[in-house]
Amino acid sequence: MTQFSYCGGVLFCEDVSINDMARNVGTPFYCYSAEALEQNYRSFVGAFDGLDKEICYAVKSNSNQAVIRLFANLGAGADVVSEGELRRALAAGISPDKIVFSGVGKSRAELTTALEFGCGQFNVESRPELELLSAVAADLGKTATVVFRVNPDVDAETHDKISTGRAGDKFGIEFEQIGEVYARAEALEAIDARGLAVHIGSQLTRLDPFLAAFEKVANLINDLRMQGYSVDRVDLGGGLGIVYRDENPPALNDYAEIVQTVFGDMKLALTFEPGRRLTGEAGILVSEVIYVKESGGRRFAIVDAAMNDLIRPTLYDAWHDIDFVVEKTAETPLSPIDIVGPVCETGDVFAVQRAMPEIDAGDLLLFRSAGAYGAVMSSTYNSRPLIPEILVKGDQYAVVRPRLDYDQLIKMDIVPDWIFTG
Numbered sequence: 040m041t042q043f044s045y046c047g048g049v050l051f052c053e054d055v056s057i058n059d060m061a062r063n064v065g066t067p068f069y070c071y072s073a074e075a076l077e078q079n080y081r082s083f084v085g086a087f088d089g090l091d092k093e094i095c096y097a098v099k100s101n102s103n104q105a106v107i108r109l110f111a112n113l114g115a116g117a118d119v120v121s122e123g124e125l126r127r128a129l130a131a132g133i134s135p136d137k138i139v140f141s142g143v144g145k146s147r148a149e150l151t152t153a154l155e156f157g158c159g160q161f162n163v164e165s166r167p168e169l170e171l172l173s174a175v176a177a178d179l180g181k182t183a184t185v186v187f188r189v190n191p192d193v194d195a196e197t198h199d200k201i202s203t204g205r206a207g208d209k210f211g212i213e214f215e216q217i218g219e220v221y222a223r224a225e226a227l228e229a230i231d232a233r234g235l236a237v238h239i240g241s242q243l244t245r246l247d248p249f250l251a252a253f254e255k256v257a258n259l260i261n262d263l264r265m266q267g268y269s270v271d272r273v274d275l276g277g278g279l280g281i282v283y284r285d286e287n288p289p290a291l292n293d294y295a296e297i298v299q300t301v302f303g304d305m306k307l308a309l310t311f312e313p314g315r316r317l318t319g320e321a322g323i324l325v326s327e328v329i330y331v332k333e334s335g336g337r338r339f340a341i342v343d344a345a346m347n348d349l350i351r352p353t354l355y356d357a358w359h360d361i362d363f364v365v366e367k368t369a370e371t372p373l374s375p376i377d378i379v380g381p382v383c384e385t386g387d388v389f390a391v392q393r394a395m396p397e398i399d400a401g402d403l404l405l406f407r408s409a410g411a412y413g414a415v416m417s418s419t420y421n422s423r424p425l426i427p428e429i430l431v432k433g434d435q436y437a438v439v440r441p442r443l444d445y446d447q448l449i450k451m452d453i454v455p456d457w458i459f460t461g
């Protein structure tokens with residue numbers, strides 16, 4: 040991302056020095072570029088020029104209010120998977136009719152809230168969910184607009200834990216059952232069945248799994264239409280990959296061409312649910328090296344960020360490029376080093392035997408492509424406060440989520456009066 044580049048040996052986000060930011064805010068922190076977010080959104084929309092479409096930003100990738108608001112201002116809707124995300128999207132100004140509610144386990148309470156707010160589309164993932172949604176909607180005197188998420192049995196060829204479209208994965212309705220479920224929906228007064236949805240996984244770096252899934256869905260839509268059902272919507276999910284290391288993710292235009300080829304003549308309103316592609320490369324995590332040590336024949340750089348701040352490396356063995364905020368002046372040879380956090384788990388590792396120039400205590404490091412599934416997956420494990428998120432626009436920046444302070448953290452617990460407190 041050109042929004043993160045060096046000027047005079049120091050990394051800048053747009054026109055703000057990350058070094059200055061670190062001095063003012065303290066480390067660790069997330070930093071996002073508003074310009075990169077906007078650019079990513081505009082490129083995404085631009086690729087589908089001329090198609091009847093709604094871009095529903097997958098809030099799960101980065102649910103900071105400022106980020107959602109930025110996309111809302113550009114015309115985005117939202118893809119949400121919980122009542123919390125629904126409320127976040129609404130609070131950030133996304134109108135309810137532009138919200139799609141996805142997820143395999145929406146509870147009665149969540150369905151009720153979503154119907155009361157007038158949620159635009161429910162992506163139903165099972166027959167029991169359809170029955171519950173119908174009952175709740177009927178009770179409220181409302182009609183739920185529904186598409187059915189199909190499990191197309193296509194391997195997304197991505198990390199096992201983020202593949203969602205294979206038979207046996209928990210997501211969606213089996214291909215063979217869609218006809219039956221659609222028929223059932225037609226009989227339910229409070230359900231307005233409009234079409235299908237598909238999402239086969241995340242961080243896809245090849246187009247053929249998309250194509251395979253889309254073709255299956257298109258065939259299914261043709262079958263449903265032949266049976267006399269009206270189908271006027273298809274939700275194509277998210278999943279487009281980004282660059283973490285040396286991936287070559289599909290170009291938006293190539294992806295759009297597939298969509299156009301498969302669905303272009305089908306008279307369908309399209310929904311897209313991009314997350315990572317909009318936010319991933321638009322953010323970094325900045326952390327300071329606390330100690331450098333040698334043990335068991337290995338060198339370790341121990342940084343002040345940890346797996347509770349960015350869990351992707353330990354959860355998915357994910358690679359994040361790591362660089363210095365202030366470039367090293369002297370050319371130092373690369374040597375292998377483990378970059379680890381302070382959490383008391385051996386798995387609290389950001390990089391194993393990474394070839395890096397000499398690292399010293401006090402150095403500021405940055406982890407690239409951390410704008411998606413970074414802050415949102417953080418926790419307070421080891422009683423470490425959630426870290427700040429900072430949004431940059433031009434030469435200004437704002438702390439869009441402050442560091443949690445220790446009092447707030449500790450006050451979340453309640454000691455019942457039947458525990459002796461002395």
Ligand code: LLP
Nearest residue numbers: 097141238241242277278312313314315412
């Ligand atoms: N729609 C649905 C129904 C989804 O489940 C997801 C992501 C998206 C859209 C957005 O997908 P994207 O465009 O961001 O690939 N924590 C993992 C990623 C989990 C993705 C979950 N679902 C990671 O850090 O790689």
